[in-house]
Amino acid sequence: MKALVTGAAGFIGSHLCEYLIEKGCEVVGIDSFTDYYPRSIKESNIAGLKDCGGFEFVEASLIEASLAKLLEGVEAVFHQSAQAGVRASWGESFKIYTDNNILATQMLLEACKDRPIKKFVYASSSSVYGDTTDLPMRETSLPAPVSPYGVSKLAAEHLCRLYFKNFSVPTVSLRYFTVYGARQRPDMAFHRFFRWALEGKPIEVYGDGKQSRDFTHVSDIVEANWLAFEKASSGEVFNIGGGSRITLNEVIEIIKEMTGVNFEVRYKDVQKGDVRHTSADMTKAKEVLGYDPKISVEEGLRREYEWIKDFMRR
Amino acid sequence: MGVSQELLDILACPKCKGDIHLNESKNGLICDNCKLLYEIKDDIPIMLIDEAKPIEE
Numbered sequence: 301m302k303a304l305v306t307g308a309a310g311f312i313g314s315h316l317c318e319y320l321i322e323k324g325c326e327v328v329g330i331d332s333f334t335d336y337y338p339r340s341i342k343e344s345n346i347a348g349l350k351d352c353g354g355f356e357f358v359e360a361s362l363i364e365a366s367l368a369k370l371l372e373g374v375e376a377v378f379h380q381s382a383q384a385g386v387r388a389s390w391g392e393s394f395k396i397y398t399d400n401n402i403l404a405t406q407m408l409l410e411a412c413k414d415r416p417i418k419k420f421v422y423a424s425s426s427s428v429y430g431d432t433t434d435l436p437m438r439e440t441s442l443p444a445p446v447s448p449y450g451v452s453k454l455a456a457e458h459l460c461r462l463y464f465k466n467f468s469v470p471t472v473s474l475r476y477f478t479v480y481g482a483r484q485r486p487d488m489a490f491h492r493f494f495r496w497a498l499e500g501k502p503i504e505v506y507g508d509g510k511q512s513r514d515f516t517h518v519s520d521i522v523e524a525n526w527l528a529f530e531k532a533s534s535g536e537v538f539n540i541g542g543g544s545r546i547t548l549n550e551v552i553e554i555i556k557e558m559t560g561v562n563f564e565v566r567y568k569d570v571q572k573g574d575v576r577h578t579s580a581d582m583t584k585a586k587e588v589l590g591y592d593p594k595i596s597v598e599e600g601l602r603r604e605y606e607w608i609k610d611f612m613r614r
Numbered sequence: 615m616g617v618s619q620e621l622l623d624i625l626a627c628p629k630c631k632g633d634i635h636l637n638e639s640k641n642g643l644i645c646d647n648c649k650l651l652y653e654i655k656d657d658i659p660i661m662l663i664d665e666a667k668p669i670e671e
Binding site for chain 2: 328332343350356357358359360361364365366368369370372
């Protein structure tokens with residue numbers, strides 16, 4: 301089976317490529333190396349893949365690329381690329397989000413029309429739900445994003461559904477809940493917390509630390525993509541969470557114990573676009589996909605800690 | 615690893631969507647139509663219009 305993975309050099313995309321190669325798939329990876337975080341990090345994400353048989357990689361933008369050729373022989377599309385960052389999506393930079401998250405998705409979907417693609421899996425986000433107190437978040441709830449980023453992810457999700465309804469592109473959207481693990485982006489909370497702890501710096505938290513998240517380990521996310529390819533019905537949306545919701549303060553306590561560093565915690569103003577709590581209702585993912593997250597937050601944090609120690613030595 | 619033939623077969627010029635071919639030194643892909651060179655760095659073809667180099671006649 302040949303798969304196209306967009307955002308292949310990113311945090312999730314690179315793990316997904318490795319998983320697919322292990323499954324015996326041929327993988328074409330595409331990434332435009334946007335400058336949201338350093339190129340060198342993304343290059344190191346795919347360093348191990350480049351020597352794998354069955355993996356091809358091209359630096360290209362979905363908006364420019366000749367997608368028809370890239371899709372030749374492709375049976376599965378895993379659309380992981382996006383302009384990340386909830387807080388950075390305000391103001392003038394919104395155009396980057398409309399280009400990379402909405403327009404790029406539309407162009408990829410357009411290119412997938414009338415092709416023998418078995419499944420188009422779109423990486424959506426829990427940010428489409430917004431700041432709801434109706435927890436856990438259900439796929440049937442009315443989405444009401446509170447960040448321009450969330451709006452862009454929701455718009456692309458709607459495009460996926462539209463292209464299924466109108467052109468039979470077999471799309472499935474997976475709403476990821478706060479993904480973490482090895483190779484986590486340097487702007488993300490756990491990555492920063494570990495780095496600051498190891499550098500002997502105080503840890504800065506937006507808000508009072510009592511906000512909670514349904515943290516999901518990247519290996520569970522990758523597994524969910526495969527299950528979506530194999531089992532999902534087209535046109536559907538699934539929550540993909542980690543199965544347990546904990547507060548940032550609880551995470552910080554685990555990190556203190558794990559690192560043995562008794563760092564200072566500085567609480568800062570809540571950022572616009574941040575939500576208070578997230579929690580995934582995974583009834584549908586369990587029933588339809590057989591999705592069952594395996595990595596606890598403690599285990600996932602330990603794995604990320606092992607990786608970040610190595611990352612900081614480079 | 616070098617750029618494989620399988621990859622070359624599925625690449626096209628992002629500007630005109632036309633065919634491209636390896637240059638003699640095998641460190642770039644040429645679009646004869648647009649007269650642009652797309653560099654290959656660390657075995658990665660960089661198929662971005664902004665990064666392409668014009669080919670001098």
